[in-house]
Amino acid sequence: MTMGDDVNEPGSEGFAPTRRVVLALGAAAASTVVTIRPALASTAGSVLNCEIPIPEPRSAGQYIDAAGNLVAPGTPGSFPPLGRPLKGEEVKKLLAGGPSPAGVDSQAAQAYANYIRRLQAGMSGFTCYASLQMPR
Amino acid sequence: MAGPAYIADPPDAVRAVELDGLTALFHRPSGMTHILAAPAPQILAALAAKAGDAEAILARIGERFEIEAEDPAAAIAARLAELEAAGLVRRA
Numbered sequence: 001m002t003m004g005d006d007v008n009e010p011g012s013e014g015f016a017p018t019r020r021v022v023l024a025l026g027a028a029a030a031s032t033v034v035t036i037r038p039a040l041a042s043t044a045g046s047v048l049n050c051e052i053p054i055p056e057p058r059s060a061g062q063y064i065d066a067a068g069n070l071v072a073p074g075t076p077g078s079f080p081p082l083g084r085p086l087k088g089e090e091v092k093k094l095l096a097g098g099p100s101p102a103g104v105d106s107q108a109a110q111a112y113a114n115y116i117r118r119l120q121a122g123m124s125g126f127t128c129y130a131s132l133q134m135p136r
Numbered sequence: 137m138a139g140p141a142y143i144a145d146p147p148d149a150v151r152a153v154e155l156d157g158l159t160a161l162f163h164r165p166s167g168m169t170h171i172l173a174a175p176a177p178q179i180l181a182a183l184a185a186k187a188g189d190a191e192a193i194l195a196r197i198g199e200r201f202e203i204e205a206e207d208p209a210a211a212i213a214a215r216l217a218e219l220e221a222a223g224l225v226r227r228a
Contacts, residue, residue: 026175032218036168036170
């Protein structure tokens with residue numbers, strides 16, 4: 001981090017205050033995260049119909065390990081590519097900890113979920129993933 | 137009681153700016169910007185490239201802060217669920 005060099009407020013620069021301060025954790029129902037909607041947004045309908053290939057076509061054939069990394073086919077503990085792209089609706093449920101998509105076992109589903117969480121701008125499926133993160 | 141372990145991206149994957157008690161955080165891997173209120177930034181700092189469950193998070197935050205909560209474990213679990221939904225932490 002480069003910012004905060006000239007700031008001495010508690011909580012700045014790595015969130016490390018110079019003196020111990022009280023940190024209220026809040027009630028379980030309180031909300032502490034708001035995501036700003038980037039310009040990728042489309043309508044709710046199209047978001048739920050967008051698709052995420054696992055893995056993206058240029059990595060076709062690679063397996064996905066439990067952490068969501070692409071690995072060589074047959075790597076122990078990894079899972080084969082999903083034969084079909086996941087629909088936005090399925091991804092949304094999967095990332096929310098819901099049931100695995102039809103025909104996918106739960107360990108593989110978790111690996112795919114981690115793969116999706118690691119998608120970056122420019123990768124196939126990223127726009128769909130980013131759109132799914134939008135608060136309604 | 138501890139629940140699942142989580143991990144956040146390393147500090148160089150995010151750009152954080154403190155704004156009058158709130159933190160604006162740009163998450164480079166996703167290109168998304170989030171506004172965080174305490175204790176979310178502190179939880180992210182505690183998990184940056186270092187996996188931990190709720191108990192470990194409380195211990196790490198407790199090194200720097202006096203924690204105030206009726207049920208710390210439940211509050212941390214709720215915050216982790218939010219951070220996971222926002223894509224800022226993932227299960228380790």
